[in-house]
Amino acid sequence: MYERTPRVGSKLTITRHSLACILPPDLLIELARSAEPDQRDALLSTLSIDQGLRLARAEIAARTLTRPITLQPTPTAGTPNRRIYDQAHSSDQTPGTLVRSEGEPPSTDQSVNQAYDNFGYTYALYWDVFHRDSIDGQGMPLEGFVHFGTDYDNAFWDDAGHMFFGDGDGTTLTDTTKGIDVVGHELTHGVTQHEANLMYSGQSGALNESCSDVFGSLVKQYHLGQTAQQADWLIGADIVGPLLAPALRSMKAPGTANHYDHQPATMDGYVQTTTDNGGVHTNSGIPNHAFYLVATAIGGNAWEAAGQIWYDTLVDPRLRPNATFSSFASLTLRSARSRYGATSTQANAVKSAWDAVKVRVR
Structure with a gap:
C-alpha cells in the first residue's frame, strides 16, 4: 500500500x-x-x-492522506536530537518510558546507551560526510524504542520515524542495539523514504535493502576508521546468536554469511519469488556486492568516493521509486562521471563492478 x-x-x-x-x-x-x-x-x-x-x-x-513537506531551516544543524524509550517488553508501538534524551548522561541500561550512541554514529556519517541533517535532512529527531517485545528476534524502522529494538532470544539474535551497522541500516530506510522512496518490492525493494546495507556498513567503517580493505563487509556480526554466526549478510561474499544465507552475488543467481516482497533481502546481495567491488577497487575510505557516488544517486531526482538494478546502476555511473570525470578511476570502478555482477549499465 x-x-x-x-x-x-x-x-x-x-x-x-x-x-x-x-x-x-x-x-x-x-x-x-x-x-x-x-x-x-x-x-x-x-x-x-x-x-x-x-x-x-x-x-x-x-x-491516511500524506501532506506535502514544508522545508524549514534547522538552527541546530550538526547536532543530533536523540530520544530513547524503554518499551519494557511490550509489543505496543506507543512510546514507553523516556529514559534518555539528547545530552543527558548515560543510563544504567546498556541497551539504552548503545541505541543512543549508535544513533549518534549514524548521524555523524550523514552530517560529516554528506552534510545531511538527520534522516529527513531537516533535523528529524532520532527516536529509539528498546526492549521491544519478549525475546523479539528483530529490529525495524517504521515510516513514522522510530526504530524498534528487540532483545533477541540469545540463539538467533542477541540485543539488537549492539549493531552499529544495523542501526545505520534501519535509519537509512528513513533516508530512502525521504528521497527516492524506493518501492519495497522486487528489484526496487532489493535496492532499498541494499542502500541500507551500504550506508549501514559505512556508518560502522566511519566510526571505526576502517579503510575498504580493513573492513569485514559483514552486516549484523555484532547482533547474531550462534545460529546465525558469523553475520546476517556479507557484501564481500554474498551467500556465505551463515548457514541460511542464500544471497546471490550476480544476476546469474537472481531469485524469482513471491515471498519477502519478491526476495528483497535475498536479491539485495547483487547491488551489495557491486558496491563492495567499487569501494575496494577505488581503495581508501569507502565513505569518500564510493559512498559519495551512492549518496549522489540516492538523492538524484532521476532515481524513480520503481527503479531496476539496471537503472540504478546507470545512475551510479552518471554520478561517478559527473563528480570525478568520464574516464576517472572512480567511473571505471563503477562500470567494472556492475559488469562483474552482470547488471547492464545503459
Missing part, C-alpha cells in the same frame, strides 16, 4: 507502508522449522508481531 503525494522539488513522493526489518520473514520461517521448542516460540512470536504490524500499517495507509 502506498500513496502518491507531491514533494518539494521535482520528485514525487510515494510513501511505502512496509515493515523494514533486519531479518526477513523467510529466514524466520526457515529457522522456526528446525528450532527447539523454546526458540521456536520466540521465532513464531516475532513472526506474529511482524505480521500484525504489517496489517495495521496497511490499514492506516488506506485511511
